[in-house]
Amino acid sequence: MIPATTKQNIQVKPRKYHNKFRFKNGLIGWAFISIATVMICIFYFYPMVQALILSFKSGAGTNLQFVGLDNYLRLFTDPTFIAALKNTVIYLIIQVPIMIILAMLISVLLNNKKLKLKGFFRTAIFLPCITSLVAYSVVFKYLFATDGIINKMLINVSLISEPIQWLTDPFWAKVTIIIAITWRWTGYNMIFYLSALQNVDHSIYEAAKIDGANAFQQFFKITIPMLKPIILFTSITSTIGTLQLFDEVMNITKGGPGTATLTISQYIYNLSFKYTPDFGYAATVSYAVVIMIVFFSILQFKAAGDKNA
């Protein structure tokens, strides 16, 4: 993910231009990157600093006053924030591993050379990625309605006798969100594993077979170590995505019932645009997300071992 870890074979030839040209050349280089740099500063770094300043202020609307660390202390006693944090962590520790394991499993099955209809399976499983988050969320909301088609099908095959309250029961509402996200993103992650698997040299497996390794040993001793960088990449991107979860929850359950599915992003939105706006406290909550993203990213890098993962 970070460019410094990729192969950089480009050799910079020592040029013997005189200084004036080098200076001019340098300026042209800066000109090329100037627009992008200015734009990122205006639309990312400047707001980021503004949010930090805001997080020490409080008040309704534009009437903001410095309150020091009050907002940060409020986080610890705010039941809605704690509920949103809990939900987000639940999504994270349940959904991300399920999805990564599924993506890996499917890609290993698809990587079989003798498999027919490979293209069909790959396209079908990737297809959810073409939908917009809002569109698929609305579809899932109706699929999982109490009188919806999922309940009807489950009753028809006698898996359940009573319809499940997918959207209105606190437990099942979380399950619905997890199912929805898994449906949308498994195929996306699968593509990364597939392309990594295609780069694995088949002779390694041949050698392992000769040494008497069975399929499980091959998977855990060869495939998993080979896929380590991709596992790291997909878990970091999925973690960052989950910590920012908004569209799905907003459109499937609106965070409800109560605060059972509320996410931090949605709470920030509610604090700023739904309730009486408290931009200061909302900014504090958003910094909690920043801290979590940094924390989890470092954690995953550590868990994956050294830097050459």
Place this chain on the structure above:
Amino acid sequence: MHKIKRMFIYMILSIFAIISIFPFIWMIVSTTNKSVDVTKGRLLPGTHLVENLQNLFSTVDLVPALINSAIISIATTILSLIIASLAGYGFEIYRSKTKDVVFNILLLSMMIPFAALMIPLFRMFGTISQIAPGIGIDTLISAMLPSVTTAFLIFFFRQNTKMFPRALLEAGRIDGLTELGVFFRIYVPTMKTTYAAAAIITFMASWNNYLWPLVVLQSPENHTIPLLISNLGSSNSPDFGIIMTTIVIATLPTALIFFLLQRHFVAGMMGSVK
């Protein structure tokens, strides 16, 4: 034994494929059914497609939303590609230690969650509204400006520029092209596939963007497709036939891009781990 194993693999893959496709089938079938039938869970095609389309166009402002989404997505894509490719090229071709530091700082912006930017950006555009209402809150420009430049796309172009043959560059210089001339006359045509992949990523992201437009586009005539669908989905007396038809129409552009440009599509995604 081998046969059983293979059967088993086909079975698992088929189950996943069916789960992945099922919502699409239901969605498409539902465009041809009445609202009542959709709620009953009818899975057979009906005869109400024309009726749904007529109701859709008479009750929902689909066309203005499509136009808004198209304007925002196309403009964002064009601007993003120009800005990001200039920068990616600049960082790689005119490489220096200081620029590498700047590059790494820009990459940090990928870690910033949008939720943290949303409030300051909203306040920023509020201030802009007082000076220049044309680009302030509730304008299409305000909906696209924050997403026009992403560190990811700069990174993507820089990675791909590593594969750009430098001999071409020298040849252009010897032919008397200016540095900008080399970029537009030689680099851009050579890197067509990179541009195609980048265009797909950017267009999709922009077409599907929800949170920022939700915050900044308040008047209904400025609504984009995701906002329209979200509103339809949360209405108290939803007509499911109409909603499903809207969703299918809204998904068509991205579906077309996917099926026509599948190779570039995947190349675009993989760009991030190259």
